[in-house]
Amino acid sequence: MSSKLIVKNIPQSATEADLRGAFEKFGTVTNVQVKRHSNGVSRRFAFIGLNSVEEAETCLTKLNKTYIKGSRVDVEYARSATATNTDIKHGTSTDAAVNKSASEDLAFLKSKVEKSEPPEEVLKVKVLNFPDHWNKQDVILFLGKDFSCLKIAFTQKLDIPKFILTVDKKNLDIALKKNGEQVEGKELKVVQLRSKKAQIELEAQNKQKTEDEIIDTGRLFLRNLAYTATEEEVTKVFEEFGEIVETNIPIDYDTSKNMGFGFVTFLFPEKALRAYMALNGTSLHGRTLHILPGKDPPTKKASVPSDAKKTSYQKQKEEEVKTLSTHSYNWNTLFIGSNTVADALSSKYGVRKQDVLSSNSKKESIPVRIALGETKLVTETKQFLLDHGVNLDAFSQAAGKRSKTVILAKNLPVGTSEKDLRDLFTKQSPIESIVLPPSGLTALVKFRTQNDAKQAFLRLAYTNYKGAPLYLEWAPLDCFNAQNTNSKQQLNHEAGDDCNTNEDSKEPDCDDNSPSAVVFVKNLNFNTDESTLKEAFANFQPQIRSVVIARSKQDSVMLSRGYGFIEFKSNEAALEAMKAMQFKDVEGHKIELKLSNRQTLAPKSQRRTQTDDSELSTCKILVKNIPFEVQKKELQQLFATFGQVKFLRLPMKMASNSHRGFCFVEYHSLAEAKKAFASLSQSTHLLGRRLVLEWAKDVESVDDMRKRTAEKFELGQQQSSKRTKFDDNSLLQQDFLPF
Numbered sequence: 154m155s156s157k158l159i160v161k162n163i164p165q166s167a168t169e170a171d172l173r174g175a176f177e178k179f180g181t182v183t184n185v186q187v188k189r190h191s192n193g194v195s196r197r198f199a200f201i202g203l204n205s206v207e208e209a210e211t212c213l214t215k216l217n218k219t220y221i222k223g224s225r226v227d228v229e230y231a232r233s234a235t236a237t238n239t240d241i242k243h244g245t246s247t248d249a250a251v252n253k254s255a256s257e258d259l260a261f262l263k264s265k266v267e268k269s270e271p272p273e274e275v276l277k278v279k280v281l282n283f284p285d286h287w288n289k290q291d292v293i294l295f296l297g298k299d300f301s302c303l304k305i306a307f308t309q310k311l312d313i314p315k316f317i318l319t320v321d322k323k324n325l326d327i328a329l330k331k332n333g334e335q336v337e338g339k340e341l342k343v344v345q346l347r348s349k350k351a352q353i354e355l356e357a358q359n360k361q362k363t364e365d366e367i368i369d370t371g372r373l374f375l376r377n378l379a380y381t382a383t384e385e386e387v388t389k390v391f392e393e394f395g396e397i398v399e400t401n402i403p404i405d406y407d408t409s410k411n412m413g414f415g416f417v418t419f420l421f422p423e424k425a426l427r428a429y430m431a432l433n434g435t436s437l438h439g440r441t442l443h444i445l446p447g448k449d450p451p452t453k454k455a456s457v458p459s460d461a462k463k464t465s466y467q468k469q470k471e472e473e474v475k476t477l478s479t480h481s482y483n484w485n486t487l488f489i490g491s492n493t494v495a496d497a498l499s500s501k502y503g504v505r506k507q508d509v510l511s512s513n514s515k516k517e518s519i520p521v522r523i524a525l526g527e528t529k530l531v532t533e534t535k536q537f538l539l540d541h542g543v544n545l546d547a548f549s550q551a552a553g554k555r556s557k558t559v560i561l562a563k564n565l566p567v568g569t570s571e572k573d574l575r576d577l578f579t580k581q582s583p584i585e586s587i588v589l590p591p592s593g594l595t596a597l598v599k600f601r602t603q604n605d606a607k608q609a610f611l612r613l614a615y616t617n618y619k620g621a622p623l624y625l626e627w628a629p630l631d632c633f634n635a636q637n638t639n640s641k642q643q644l645n646h647e648a649g650d651d652c653n654t655n656e657d658s659k660e661p662d663c664d665d666n667s668p669s670a671v672v673f674v675k676n677l678n679f680n681t682d683e684s685t686l687k688e689a690f691a692n693f694q695p696q697i698r699s700v701v702i703a704r705s706k707q708d709s710v711m712l713s714r715g716y717g718f719i720e721f722k723s724n725e726a727a728l729e730a731m732k733a734m735q736f737k738d739v740e741g742h743k744i745e746l747k748l749s750n751r752q753t754l755a756p757k758s759q760r761r762t763q764t765d766d767s768e769l770s771t772c773k774i775l776v777k778n779i780p781f782e783v784q785k786k787e788l789q790q791l792f793a794t795f796g797q798v799k800f801l802r803l804p805m806k807m808a809s810n811s812h813r814g815f816c817f818v819e820y821h822s823l824a825e826a827k828k829a830f831a832s833l834s835q836s837t838h839l840l841g842r843r844l845v846l847e848w849a850k851d852v853e854s855v856d857d858m859r860k861r862t863a864e865k866f867e868l869g870q871q872q873s874s875k876r877t878k879f880d881d882n883s884l885l886q887q888d889f890l891p892f
Contacts, residue, residue, distance in 0.1 A: 157231040157436040180208025183379040202439020277346040371422035372447030379438030380410040395424025496567040537590040547629035557603040559628035569593035670727035673749035675716040678740040696726035772826040773819040773849040780840040796825025
């Protein structure tokens with residue numbers, strides 16, 4: 154169902170304003186087109202574009218069979234400009250005219266695109282919409298003294314007079330340049346005529362050229378967009394065909410509406426081609442969508458600086474760093490530099506900065522003091538963001554989707570105000586909202602459009618702001634959905650065991666964020682696609698998250714590379730599938746399976762800290778990434794802040810007196826261990842290195858060791874079975890040498 158309507162039997166005197174006034178009572182009108190002959194006489198039907206399908210349905214219900222200026226009109230849904238000839242043949246003559254008119258709309262848009270010349274020797278042009286008193290000599294004089302033609306003829310069909318000129322290639326260009334010029338109040342039309350065969354060949358050439366350009370770039374250029382269309386709406390329409398990297402629709406800030414065109418970039422070019430073939434000529438917000446191949450955006454080259462302070466190499470390295478800043482995940486969310494921590498503590502407690510960074514007591518460690526100060530600031534910032542509807546758990550999902558309009562600004566100077574950020578970010582791009590904690594060290598900046606956010610990101614990333622580098626990161630897509638996330642967690646907590654386990658199933662019910670496992674599948678048939686491979690694993694369908702076939706581009710065609718990946722919801726499900734499907738036949742090929750080290754969708758931070766509190770049976774914490782300069786007494790001082798430490802074991806290297814960079818800390822109570830884990834696992838740095846905390850595993854029992862060994866043995870037996878198979882007939886025919 155379309156949001157574009159066709160209105161038939163309108164009065165010849167009806168104008169676009171008359172129809173817009175009639176339809177605006179029941180919806181937002183995006184486009185009105187009254188179809189006319191070349192002489193300006195109305196053809197008594199028009200197209201009306203509405204903002205949504207619901208509004209179009211309301212207008213059809215309210216206005217069909219009603220009267221407009223004394224004529225009873227028929228309101229119907231307009232067909233797509235890509236309707237087939239068979240559909241037109243089965244309709245009425247009016248329907249055929251409507252489909253022809255819709256196709257003419259798309260043809261008009263395509264005529265604005267430069268086309269290659271057809272391979273024909275005899276070239277013809279026709280001249281339309283000229284003054285009534287013109288004759289052949291007037292046409293020749295108008296085209297200029299440098300113009301000459303082989304033949305000129307006058308014809309008139311359907312009361313439309315026109316001159317047909319036979320010319321060569323040089324004079325064809327001269328004639329076409331006159332197209333659109335005003336003559337005695339009329340706009341002259343000069344159009345090239347082509348034979349049916351040449352037209353078909355030209356269309357085939359243009360089609361192949363268009364497909365090749367889309368495969369090369371994966372970028373689409375959208376024209377004739379409704380001015381009410383937003384980036385989110387366009388993205389929703391196109392993401393049905395594949396993953397989208399970027400949607401860019403320029404905005405006119407004087408009217409707060411888009412400029413009628415935009416770009417959509419796909420991750421895989423073949424998905425862009427599918428979207429082009431399916432959506433070109435269709436209706437979007439009541440307007441015919443015209444799609445063209447998009448060119449790659451120009452890359453900014455590093456320029457040699459004019460000042461003598463920075464060399465060309467330094468400038469080039471800065472450009473490389475800015476390019477890397479566009480990656481979706483670079484730092485932890487609540488990063489605060491040690492110098493910023495000292496400034497914040499000095500400002501908060503009203504002491505000098507040198508007093509914060511010095512101590513008269515030998516027992517008190519300055520690195521520990523800075524680490525504890527950072528932990529306190531991080532805790533306060535975290536609580537402020539949670540109170541303002543920010544979902545901090547979303548920031549730990551490195552493989553999750555990122556927002557295109559929300560930027561996380563970090564390493565801000567102490568005391569940064571909201572006004573300072575608005576002055577910094579709004580030089581060219583208006584800001585919708587800012588979330589800034591009281592400490593002013595981290596902020597979330599939300600822009601109105603993706604293009605504004607991207608320009609601000611590239612302009613400000615890694616720049617020097619008040620003496621410190623400005624760190625920018627794209628915020629997660631659901632960073633402002635904390636309320637929904639917290640309510641879900643509360644419901645899960647109240648549900649208890651009902652959410653955690655299911656007696657009738659081996660898999661947990663709430664396993665959307667659980668760690669997954671990826672199986673590498675090789676020896677695939679080159680014709681096997683994702684759906685075929687998924688059908689082969691039909692018995693494990695509930696446990697499968699995604700299936701991907703590796704492909705490479707050869708001669709503008711994406712071909713399979715003979716292997717792929719299957720992601721399962723759990724490691725147990727992956728092992729079970731490998732046991733059942735190892736060396737099974739799929740389209741004539743015996744597939745080989747093994748666990749892949751490919752990164753799964755579950756973020757590392759979740760895999761590290763995802764243990765449910767109800768399942769914890771130990772008060773022992775494993776602390777990694779400890780600086781080698783740190784002594785054991787400093788670690789004891791750090792962890793003693795959160796409770797009474799039962800013991801702290803720091804393994805040492807055998808060849809030297811240096812420790813091995815990790816330690817084990819055990820508290821007397823589980824509550825103290827949880828408190829230390831929650832405080833220090835967010836973003837605590839000790840001598841510049843971030844501490845990584847994990848719950849230490851309990852001592853493995855003998856039964857667990859036997860079970861793990863048996864699983865590895867069975868898996869190894871199955872993987873080696875293919876190499877130990879022999880043909881019985883060939884084995885009997887072999888000659889054995891005597892010993």
